[in-house]
Amino acid sequence: xxxxxxxxxxxxxxxxxxxxxxxxxxxxxxxxxxxxxxxxxxxxxxxxxxxxxxxxxxxxxxxxxxxxxxxxxxxxxxxxxxxxxxxxxxxxxxxxxxxxxxxxxxxxxxxxxxxxxxxxxxxxxxxxxxxxxxxxxxxxxxxxxxxxxxxxxxxxxxxxxxxxxxxxxxxxxxxxxxxxxxxxxxxxxxxxxxxxxxxxxxxxxxxxxxxxxxxxxxxxxxxxxxxxxxxxxxxxxxxxxxxxxxxxxxxxxxxxxxxxxxxxxxxxxxxxxxxxxxxxxxxxxxxxxxxxxxxxxxxxxxxxxxxxxxxxxxxxxxxxxxxxxxxxxxxxxxxxxxxxxxxxxxxxxxxxxxx
Numbered sequence: 001x002x003x004x005x006x007x008x009x010x011x012x013x014x015x016x017x018x019x020x021x022x023x024x025x026x027x028x029x030x031x032x033x034x035x036x037x038x039x040x041x042x043x044x045x046x047x048x049x050x051x052x053x054x055x056x057x058x059x060x061x062x063x064x065x066x067x068x069x070x071x072x073x074x075x076x077x078x079x080x081x082x083x084x085x086x087x088x089x090x091x092x093x094x095x096x097x098x099x100x101x102x103x104x105x106x107x108x109x110x111x112x113x114x115x116x117x118x119x120x121x122x123x124x125x126x127x128x129x130x131x132x133x134x135x136x137x138x139x140x141x142x143x144x145x146x147x148x149x150x151x152x153x154x155x156x157x158x159x160x161x162x163x164x165x166x167x168x169x170x171x172x173x174x175x176x177x178x179x180x181x182x183x184x185x186x187x188x189x190x191x192x193x194x195x196x197x198x199x200x201x202x203x204x205x206x207x208x209x210x211x212x213x214x215x216x217x218x219x220x221x222x223x224x225x226x227x228x229x230x231x232x233x234x235x236x237x238x239x240x241x242x243x244x245x246x247x248x249x250x251x252x253x254x255x256x257x258x259x260x261x262x263x264x265x266x267x268x269x270x271x272x273x274x275x276x277x278x279x280x281x282x283x284x285x286x287x288x289x290x291x292x293x294x295x296x297x298x299x300x301x302x303x304x305x306x307x308x309x310x311x312x313x314x315x316x317x318x319x320x321x322x323x324x325x326x327x328x329x330x331x332x333x334x335x336x337x338x339x340x341x342x343x344x345x346x347x348x349x350x351x352x353x354x355x
Contacts, residue, residue: 048340049253056250057082058258061098061107063090069280070265073272079261081254091191092163096122099242106245106255108262110165111236111311114336115319119328125246125338128239128259128345129311130266131303135233137169140208140216142198143223147205150177150230153184159194159206160186162327165234166194166207168318171325173232181325198225210298211281214291235314237300246338256341260348266302267349273299302353304345308337 060083062068068086070076087104089095092113098104100122117124141147147156150173161167174184187203194206195216205228208216213227239262245251269276273296281292305311315333323330346354 045340046249048256049249052080052253052257053250055082056254057084058105058251058254059083059085059087059103060258061089061095061104062086063088063108064284066280067108067262067265069284070269071261073275073279074265074268076261076264076268080257091161092116092165093161093190096120096163099124102244105251106239106241106258108237108239110168110234111238111315111318112165112168112322113163114238114240115315115322115328115333116163118331118336123243124240124336125243126238126240126311126336127246127255127338127341128262129305129308130237130263130345131305131310132233132235132237132300133303134298134300135169135210135229135231136300137166137207137209137232137234138213139170139173139205139228139230140198140213141224141226141228142201142204143220143225145204145224145226147228148226150174150228151179152228153177153205154179155184156204157185157187157202159189159197159203161189161191161194162322164191166191168321169207169232169234171321173230175321176230176232211285211295214287214294218291236311238311252340256344259341259344263302263304263345263348263353267353270299270302273297302349304349304354306343306346306354308339308342312337 058081060067065086065088085103087098089098089104089107090109092109093116095104095107095109095113096117099107099117106127114124114126139150139153147153153174158170159166160170174181187197189197189203189206191207194203194208195212197203198206198216199220208227217225217227239255239259241251241255246255273293277289277292277296281287281295282289285292287295312334315336319328319333320330322328
C-alpha cells in the first residue's frame with residue numbers, strides 16, 4: 001500500500017510520524033519554538049583541554065563497522081580514551097534518537113541530520129567537516145520504468161526521507177530540474193525502506209548510495225530498472241555530538257582526539273582502494289570485486305578544510321531549501337557549528353587533503 005503524498009499542511013508533521021512518540025513530542029516543541037532551546041544546556045566556550053583525562057570514554061557511531069575497520073587496516077595509533085561502544089548506526093533519524101537516549105556521544109553523518117535535530121528542539125553541534133565534491137547518490141527506478149531523466153520525475157512517486165542526506169539530494173535535484181514539490185508525490189520513508197519500496201513498486205524513484213546501485217541493478221536491471229545520474233552533491237560529511245556531551249570537558253577533549261583519527265582513516269581508505277574493496281565490500285558486503293571497484297572508482301577524495309565558511313554557506317542553503325518546502329522553520333545555521341574544533345581535522349592530514 002502506497003504512503004500518502006506529502007502535501008502543504010502535513011509536511012511539518014510527517015517526519016515525526018517516522019520517529020515515534022518520543023521524537024514526535026520533541027518535534028512539536030521544535031516547531032513551536034523554531035530553535036533547539038528546548039533541550040539546550042548552554043553552549044560551552046571553554047578552551048579544549050590539551051589532554052584527555054584518564055577514565056574518559058565515548059560511545060561512537062560506526063555504521064557497518066567502517067571506523068573500526070579503517071583504524072585496524074590503517075594501523076592508526078591507539079585512541080587516548082576508551083570506546084565504551086562502537087554503535088552500528090548510521091541513519092540520521094536513528095542517530096538523533098540515540099543522542100536523545102544518551103546511548104551515543106558522536107556520529108558521522110551528512111549535513112541534514114543536524115538541521116533536523118535543531119528543528120526537533122535537540123541541541124547538537126558539528127565538530128568536523130569533510131567536503132564531498134562528487135555525487136554519492138544516484139536515483140534508481142523501479143523495474144519496468146520509463147524514467148530516464150530528473151525531468152521525468154513529474155507526476156511520479158518519489159521516496160523521500162526528510163531527515164537524511166538522500167532527502168536533500170532529492171530536493172536539490174528537483175529544484176535544479178525546475179520541478180516544484182506539487183509536481184511530484186513525495187512518499188515518506190526512511191532510507192532502509194527504499195529498496196523494498198522500489199522492488200514492490202510502492203515508489204517509482206528512490207535515491208540510492210553509489211554503493212547500493214550495483215547490487216540493485218544486478219538483480220533488477222534485466223527487468224527494466226535503471227539509474228538516473230545527476231551532478232547534485234551532498235557536500236558535507238561531518239562529525240557531530242550533543243551539546244550535553246560537548247559541555248563535558250573530558251568528553252570534548254576525547255572528541256578532539258578522535259577527529260584526527262577519523263580524518264586519517266578516510267585518507268587511508270581513499271589511498272588503498274584495492275585493500276578496502278577486498279576487506280570491506282567483498283568480505284562484509286558480499287559484493288564482487290568488479291562491483292566493489294565500480295564503487296571505489298566513484299569515491300570522493302577526502303577534503304578537510306581549515307575553515308568552515310563553505311560548509312556553513314551550504315548548510316544554510318540546505319536549511320533554506322527545507323524551509324521553502326515547509327519542512328522546517330528558517331533559522332541561522334551558524335549556531336550548529338562548534339568552532340573550537342575548527343581546523344583540527346585539517347591539521348591531521350597532508351596538505352593535498354585540505355582543499
